[in-house]
Amino acid sequence: MDESTKRLLQRLMRRIPTQMLRTTLDKWGRLTGEQLQSMDFTQSKWALTEKLLAICEENELAVKHITELEMIYIIDNPNQGMWYAFQLMDPEDDAHSVELTQFKEQFKSHLRELIRHVSVKIKKHTDEAVWIRIAWGDTFSRPNHMKPTYVVHSLQTPYVFVTSLTSKQKPLLSQALVLSARYQAIKDANLSGRKLTAIRDLLMRQYHQVFPTRYPTPLAENNQTVSNQHIEREQAVPAANRLQAAYEAFGGGMLPQLQSAVYKLETKFRDHSNKTMTEREEPFRCVVKFASTNLLESLRHCASSGIASTPVTPLLSSIPLKGKNYFVITDNGPGPSSQMRQPQN
Amino acid sequence: MEKHHNSVTRTPLNSVVVQRRSKSKSYRLSYRSCLGAASRLGLTPALTARRLNTSRRAPKPHNITEKVDAEQLTLLVKTEWQLSYVTPLYQFRHTQLKSYSRQLSAFIAAEKQQGMAVEVEGPQKTFRVSFSLVQGLTESDDDAETVLVQIYSKPLFARQDEPQKPVWSGWLTCINGNPEYLGSLPKDFICLPLFGSSGAEGLTTLVKSWFQQSFDCCFGPLEISHTSLQWLMALWTNCHNEYSIQHLKMIWTLPAVPPLQVTYTVNSEDAWELWGSVRKGNRGGGGGGGGGEEAEEESSIDIEEVRRFMQGLQSHFYRHFRLDLSAGSLNQVSTALGSAKYSGRIKISNSRYMITTLTLLTECALLKMPI
Numbered sequence: 013m014d015e016s017t018k019r020l021l022q023r024l025m026r027r028i029p030t031q032m033l034r035t036t037l038d039k040w041g042r043l044t045g046e047q048l049q050s051m052d053f054t055q056s057k058w059a060l061t062e063k064l065l066a067i068c069e070e071n072e073l074a075v076k077h078i079t080e081l082e083m084i085y086i087i088d089n090p091n092q093g094m095w096y097a098f099q100l101m102d103p104e105d106d107a108h109s110v111e112l113t114q115f116k117e118q119f120k121s122h123l124r125e126l127i128r129h130v131s132v133k134i135k136k137h138t139d140e141a142v143w144i145r146i147a148w149g150d151t152f153s154r155p156n157h158m159k160p161t162y163v164v165h166s167l168q169t170p171y172v173f174v175t176s177l178t179s180k181q182k183p184l185l186s187q188a189l190v191l192s193a194r195y196q197a198i199k200d201a202n203l204s205g206r207k208l209t210a211i212r213d214l215l216m217r218q219y220h221q222v223f224p225t226r227y228p229t230p231l232a233e234n235n236q237t238v239s240n241q242h243i244e245r246e247q248a249v250p251a252a253n254r255l256q257a258a259y260e261a262f263g264g265g266m267l268p269q270l271q272s273a274v275y276k277l278e279t280k281f282r283d284h285s286n287k288t289m290t291e292r293e294e295p296f297r298c299v300v301k302f303a304s305t306n307l308l309e310s311l312r313h314c315a316s317s318g319i320a321s322t323p324v325t326p327l328l329s330s331i332p333l334k335g336k337n338y339f340v341i342t343d344n345g346p347g348p349s350s351q352m353r354q355p356q357n
Numbered sequence: 358m359e360k361h362h363n364s365v366t367r368t369p370l371n372s373v374v375v376q377r378r379s380k381s382k383s384y385r386l387s388y389r390s391c392l393g394a395a396s397r398l399g400l401t402p403a404l405t406a407r408r409l410n411t412s413r414r415a416p417k418p419h420n421i422t423e424k425v426d427a428e429q430l431t432l433l434v435k436t437e438w439q440l441s442y443v444t445p446l447y448q449f450r451h452t453q454l455k456s457y458s459r460q461l462s463a464f465i466a467a468e469k470q471q472g473m474a475v476e477v478e479g480p481q482k483t484f485r486v487s488f489s490l491v492q493g494l495t496e497s498d499d500d501a502e503t504v505l506v507q508i509y510s511k512p513l514f515a516r517q518d519e520p521q522k523p524v525w526s527g528w529l530t531c532i533n534g535n536p537e538y539l540g541s542l543p544k545d546f547i548c549l550p551l552f553g554s555s556g557a558e559g560l561t562t563l564v565k566s567w568f569q570q571s572f573d574c575c576f577g578p579l580e581i582s583h584t585s586l587q588w589l590m591a592l593w594t595n596c597h598n599e600y601s602i603q604h605l606k607m608i609w610t611l612p613a614v615p616p617l618q619v620t621y622t623v624n625s626e627d628a629w630e631l632w633g634s635v636r637k638g639n640r641g642g643g644g645g646g647g648g649g650e651e652a653e654e655e656s657s658i659d660i661e662e663v664r665r666f667m668q669g670l671q672s673h674f675y676r677h678f679r680l681d682l683s684a685g686s687l688n689q690v691s692t693a694l695g696s697a698k699y700s701g702r703i704k705i706s707n708s709r710y711m712i713t714t715l716t717l718l719t720e721c722a723l724l725k726m727p728i
Contacts, residue, residue, distance in 0.1 A: 288634035
């Protein structure tokens, strides 16, 4: 094993938490039963790394095997790094009948045509998702395995999720994807997050349109503080209405864990108490970012508790409805990635 | 005759005259009692007593680099400081700074031996303390000179000429302190009510203990209240035509489950225009009041204008998101001139408008002091 391969393995070992090590190595299948037994998982990570390095030398493993291991780990733990969603546009006639082997071959050959030194690994995961690992090189240097790009694509959908892609690499990847998946274009879906599962759920739900139009009963809150009877009676109907509106806008049950949403506002300032600003022609430019450990739950709670007025504004309900978390809002007409908005006074 | 344009609230205030149990056995007026004539009539204390000034002078760029040593200024700007208030110091002498440096060094060494929680990276570390005077960082004649304290870590066998970065810094200052209050202090007391520190928490505690022991004073945490944060927003935005603030950023926290953080960043030009539109007399937006004669009239900013500014920003937000920001709390305000957090952390990024910011903070410190 050469130096760079060793470094790759060392870095990978630092990344994998000890408790996942055994299962991951097991899935990898490159260690014999004996070798796996010989690893003492109670030792320090450093000691384990040394042991594993020795075993890999013994088995004469190469870079491609180590990248296999990395891929297995990432597929099982996809909720790290930043994932960005893209959408393939304008399918060709045969887009829906593209099957796995065809896609694999086409993707590899297209990418290799575009860039000479590139290392591509494609793996089909159990749930119809195709995982692609790309290590990029250029005309003069070999692929850099330390900064691979990961791509996830479900063949029957137009959605693609990508992590660790630089702006130079983006057009190359886009081209290869579009050609091999048999579409005409690819665009930014304006959705990003740390948890692949969350953004995928968000988009796929939209795709399958499983939004209830009327939520049957609001979820009972278990730890409700018993308060004044009069207040309860008075507030019963408005509270129920708010809850209804909240669930209609965001859905019920567990919500996908989005971390943030960004709105770029370029609308005019309108406030009847401020004549100067209202008469102004230019838009009032600002950027609003919402952040939370679970953004959709926070927003739903804002609606049900009255912090947000109901009915929920389309700006917020667009997040689950359109599966986006980046919006550019202007006063006039829809732009390429903007949403039509009629400002109300 | 009032030296400053500050107008002061006239609600009846606590008219407590406090006798300080101190060595000088003299009477000293409480800060609050200085704030209104009504107090001298001995009216019953009102519930909402303490208020910040409701209007203050608009910030002008102070050519502070002419007054203060540039090197010292660089130490103060671009660092985030944690603020506390300090009660007046008894028999603190600006002429004894060298002696204080030695005393504090010895104090830290002694406490370390006792096993106090100071982060040390090895048994051989000692600390070198330096007290210095930041001359020129004052505004009125009553203000005491700012004192800067720095603690360097000194490895035992270091060469003399090795340049060292301080591991802890702190300062005490009083900018535009209320003249009545300062005048009412007995002779031996120096008032430096605003304390800022940056560095290990353990060292901060030690420094505070030493001050408390040596000068019979008291430290306490200083939060930057919602009103003060609004003031800073307005004061900083007001500077935009002279020095670009680049953006006006506010960070709010809404009490949802889980908590929702909202970062609302406004384009600097638009913030400036909005600010101009809420000024009294509505002097248009943008480059409106540039003339010399107008400048004098504009020199005072009222709390109402500040409130209207905030109101405008909140209502623009509400129109889009139907989320009421006032249901949550404002945690942080920042522009290119600096950033301020509710928790009492302040960063001044540019020395030009430093005096105004420190004036506001000095006022907050004086108000928060218990006596």
